[in-house]
Amino acid sequence: MNHRRVLSLSTLLLWSPLFAAVRAQTATARPAAAPWYEKIRIRGYGQVRYNRLLETNRELSCEQCDRSLGDNGGFFIRRARIIFQGQVHPRVFIYLQPDLVSSAGTTGHVVQVRDWYADVGLDAKNEFRIRFGQSKVPFSYENLQSSQNRLPLDRADPTNSANSNERDLGAYFMWAPKKIRDRFASLVNDGYKGSGDYGVFAIGAYNGQTANRPEANNNQHVVARVTYPFAVKSQVIEPSIAAYRGRYVVTSDQRSTGVKGRADWSYADQRVLGTISIAPKPFGLLAEYNVGRGPEYNTARDSIETQSLHGGFVTASYMVKRGSQLFLPFARYQVYEGGKKHERDARSYSVNDVEVGVEWQPNPAFELVTEWYHGDRRFEDKLKPRNEQRGSTLRIQAQFNF
DSSP: OOHHHHHHHHHHHHHHHHHHHHHHHHHHHSOOOOOGGGGEEEEEEEEEEEEEETOSOTTOOBTTTBTTSSTTOOSEEEEEEEEEEEEEETTEEEEEEEEEEEEETTEEEEEEEEEEEEEEESSTTOSEEEEEEEEEOSOOHHHHSOTTTOSSSSOOHHHHTTSGGGEEEEEEEEEOOHHHHHHHHHHHHTTSOOOOOOOSEEEEEEOSSOTTOOOOSSOOEEEEEEEOOEEETTEEEEEEEEEEEEEEEOOGGGSOTTOBOOTTOEEEEEEEEEEEEEOOSSEEEEEEEEEEEEEEEETTTTEEEEEEEEEEEEEEEEOEEETTEEEEEEEEEEEEEEEOTTSGGGOEEEEEEEEEEEEEEEETTEEEEEEEEEEEEEEEOSSOSSOEEEEEEEEEEEEEEO
16 A cells, blocks of 8 residues: 555544534634524604694695694594615615505505615625615605604605605616715714715606506606715705606596596606705705696696696704703795696695794604694695685694604
């Protein structure tokens, strides 16, 4: 027998227990990858409102804002959200948000999906990513801002009329360097009323019929947005510009019997928007204005037609810290002239509203907002071709964060 072969065999037999022990130790020292369900974070919030203190006109209402405003409105659960989110893979982030108190016709407290999407990273830092699913359309700062963080109780008509519930089903490409993604996150996590991370640049396509509604034609909407949060000493100033276009179909369930319109009920739907945001450190400001075209009810012709629209708002705020408590007084003024495509007969609106209030946070788990609201609104459709209402009310909301 070859002596070298015998020596090699003997050496292997001698050292193999040691090798086995080292391998076992290495295996023990290397932590096993956590299963996906241990990477999921669960959080949420709820809002309970009463809108009718010192009310002067019960006919003043706003279907898109808050269905409990006006006649027969009482205590109202505005939102009950539970959010499931997590980085289930280094390049895959998932986000699921149902609302437990949505409305379906005259039935309230119906469970409905608000968000259900995945962000797929295209690079190791996830600076380039593609979002697939139902999510907020990257258009307006206030639309992108979570209702958990927003100061006024409802989103402004001129920008929120672009997308009911702010969401739709589509795919979006987003880019932002890691430094700016961290800045987006800190503006939310540190209580400075940020909009969240929808990229410095975003572009995509979506169905265009608004959230939880099927596509009604073969024409997807396209949207693009550019924003950048500049750090100026201790302040953050963020200008933005966004635009979208497509064709919106006023479906049969959104039309009154006998109302006139285009043969295919398909209308041009397009807007351009500009934004300036200043984080409340301590003075804050958010201003947005958009112009465009969309479907709108024409009272004189009893017809839904493509018409121009325009409007905007400005919200001023000031952050006051007293020990562990936080006070945020605010005021907002808004104007809007145009239609709301997702309401009956693409309801025609003229809005001139003022709101003044204060948000009080005694601790991170509870917030109380008191807001005085004065509205001057014309909102007309076939059933109410002459309808202009003015009035004011004191609104209160309790919010629970967990």
